[in-house]
Amino acid sequence: MITIKDIAKAAGVSPASVSRVINNGPKVGSKTRERIKTIMQEMGYQPNVHAQALNTQQNEAIGIVLADLTDPFFAAMAHGIEQVASRKNVQIFMNSGAFKQHTEMKAIETLREHRYTNMVVNSAALSDDQLIKFAESIPGFVLLNRYIEKIKSRCVWLDEYMCGHMMAQHIGEKGHKQMAVLLTDEIRPNTQERLRGMVDYFTAQDITLPDTNIEYSYASYEGGEIAVQNLLAKGINFTALLCYNDAMAVGAISMFKAHGLRVPEDISVIGCDNLILAKCSIPKLTTINVPIEQMAKKAAELSLKLAKPRLEQNIIEEQKFTPSLVERGTVKDIT
Numbered sequence: 001m002i003t004i005k006d007i008a009k010a011a012g013v014s015p016a017s018v019s020r021v022i023n024n025g026p027k028v029g030s031k032t033r034e035r036i037k038t039i040m041q042e043m044g045y046q047p048n049v050h051a052q053a054l055n056t057q058q059n060e061a062i063g064i065v066l067a068d069l070t071d072p073f074f075a076a077m078a079h080g081i082e083q084v085a086s087r088k089n090v091q092i093f094m095n096s097g098a099f100k101q102h103t104e105m106k107a108i109e110t111l112r113e114h115r116y117t118n119m120v121v122n123s124a125a126l127s128d129d130q131l132i133k134f135a136e137s138i139p140g141f142v143l144l145n146r147y148i149e150k151i152k153s154r155c156v157w158l159d160e161y162m163c164g165h166m167m168a169q170h171i172g173e174k175g176h177k178q179m180a181v182l183l184t185d186e187i188r189p190n191t192q193e194r195l196r197g198m199v200d201y202f203t204a205q206d207i208t209l210p211d212t213n214i215e216y217s218y219a220s221y222e223g224g225e226i227a228v229q230n231l232l233a234k235g236i237n238f239t240a241l242l243c244y245n246d247a248m249a250v251g252a253i254s255m256f257k258a259h260g261l262r263v264p265e266d267i268s269v270i271g272c273d274n275l276i277l278a279k280c281s282i283p284k285l286t287t288i289n290v291p292i293e294q295m296a297k298k299a300a301e302l303s304l305k306l307a308k309p310r311l312e313q314n315i316i317e318e319q320k321f322t323p324s325l326v327e328r329g330t331v332k333d334i335t
Contacts, residue, residue: 002045010043011036060118060307061091062140062300063111065104067124067187069096071220072275073245073292074122077144080296081120088304090118099186101125108134118303120144120296124187140307144299145292146189147320154306156299156319160190163288163323164197167242167270170286170325172205175335176240176268179209182227182252183244184219191244194272198242212236219244221277224251232259239268239334246271246278246287253281253330264332274326283329295321 008015013032020028021036062085066074078094085092097104104126111119118140123131128148135141135151147157181198183191202209215230217223224243243249249271253263263269271278274289298319
């Protein structure tokens, strides 16, 4: 396939000059412009209509950066954004940050280079300061599932503290005193808030949660299996397990079964997210519902509004979402 670089080489000019000709930009002489057009015709070059529209800002589009494109949680995010884009008749371009700082940075920079003024970013690795700088330079920049006070009008976020507190309260009200917790260090801002919510409830109820009872792993099915293996290897006694998300919880249940432990008869388990995994688990998983699809819709709508500067001053309401308990069959009442 013929590229801009091929045209530039044949014409003896830079790729930037070819790009200017394609997009009817300035700074290219008439003779050079005609020569480039002739070579493009002779070589059969066909411009990328989508990229051309973006470069000339003729087509409204939403750039999306998610931490993971395979996990059901992030798939629900993508679906929510896609619904808004479809309704508003705008295109989307999606990329993954892969829980890595340099990958997230590159993904956002690439979108900015292609002049995306609407951008929904789910960042797990970038610092608050880095994200604030992006928000200050990109008109429609919205941060999804994370809260930063300085750019709170651009954040669509979940009360993570309440997620942890609800999990702990439900387990505590069922009479459990010996707890273990599975967390992930991949998404630190969310993890820290959930743990804070758990610890505050346990402290108020005079329930001790030793550091040895907290296991960190990947936020996945396999991560849950590994974390439970580590807990059992320590010989820790616990009657209830609080998991960062449903994937870890279902992996934990699988590993308990492999060790001859029954859920909830021997060990109670609670997750967080309320994704399809929770409904398919055997037994069905008690969990905390996170309205992630609704959050993603709100983020997309907010991005499209913020990209229109005259409307930004009117968008001052808080974009915080609240979790809720979904009680099923993995927590035993031992009161």
